[in-house]
Amino acid sequence: MSNNILKIDSSARMDDSLSRKVTQYIADTLSSSSANIAHRDLAQTELELVTDAHISAYYTKADERSDEQKQLLSLSDELIGELKIANTLIIGAPMYNFSVPAALKAWIDLVCRVGETFVYGNNGPEGLTHVERAFIVVSAGGTAIGSPVDFSSAYLTQVCRFIGINNIHIIDASGSKRDPDTLLDFAKNQVDKILS
Numbered sequence: 001m002s003n004n005i006l007k008i009d010s011s012a013r014m015d016d017s018l019s020r021k022v023t024q025y026i027a028d029t030l031s032s033s034s035a036n037i038a039h040r041d042l043a044q045t046e047l048e049l050v051t052d053a054h055i056s057a058y059y060t061k062a063d064e065r066s067d068e069q070k071q072l073l074s075l076s077d078e079l080i081g082e083l084k085i086a087n088t089l090i091i092g093a094p095m096y097n098f099s100v101p102a103a104l105k106a107w108i109d110l111v112c113r114v115g116e117t118f119v120y121g122n123n124g125p126e127g128l129t130h131v132e133r134a135f136i137v138v139s140a141g142g143t144a145i146g147s148p149v150d151f152s153s154a155y156l157t158q159v160c161r162f163i164g165i166n167n168i169h170i171i172d173a174s175g176s177k178r179d180p181d182t183l184l185d186f187a188k189n190q191v192d193k194i195l196s
């Protein structure tokens with residue numbers, strides 16, 4: 001089976017971004033000659049917010065959608081397509097105001113789509129993706145990961161479960177005010193332990 005890795009970055013920062021460094025480290029560590037790595041940079045993608053028209057299109061059967069609705073869903077289709085072929089998902093999630101950046105939330109709203117990434121079954125929602133494991137890198141300043149005011153880790157874990165991903169690793173990349181090398185070593189050690 002092919003090894004398809006999807007790396008999602010959402011930091012507005014580029015070179016100085018700690019989450020980007022850690023997501024890249026995970027991708028590099030997992031990559032082999034047989035791995036395909038797709039990169040979606042949400043800071044460089046024009047992500048629309050879900051509108052009334054999107055919701056109508058989501059709930060219209062694919063073969064009954066108008067050309068306008070198909071056009072409206074084209075980015076959502078593209079993002080879902082990237083997710084559907086992935087076995088491994090890596091998400092860089094800087095903490096912005098105790099939660100995820102707006103760009104990451106917009107991506108979530110475009111990929112969590114009924115009939116595509118989840119369905120409602122007899123026992124509630126069932127995830128439809130085939131991602132076997134997810135690495136979620138939560139970078140932050142002073143907010144402790146896993147604390148009651150970290151609204152990123154539990155939220156992203158729930159979103160992953162909702163679309164069918166059950167093997168989820170949260171990588172704590174908090175403490176951006178300290179020496180960046182120390183923080184990176186701290187995060188990389190967690191990754192190494194998981195992968196060893």
Ligand SMILES: Cc1cc2nc3c(=O)[nH]c(=O)nc-3n(C[C@H](O)[C@H](O)[C@H](O)COP(=O)(O)O)c2cc1C
Pocket residue numbers: 011012013016017018019020093094095096097098099139140141142143144176
């Ligand atoms: C708009 C904004 C909001 C932030 N809010 C928080 C926060 O609520 N808690 C926190 O610990 N750090 C917060 N930070 C700090 C970032 O989470 C931290 O700098 C992190 O390293 C950013 O990820 P990056 O290095 O990948 O860009 C915020 C930074 C920005 C730019």
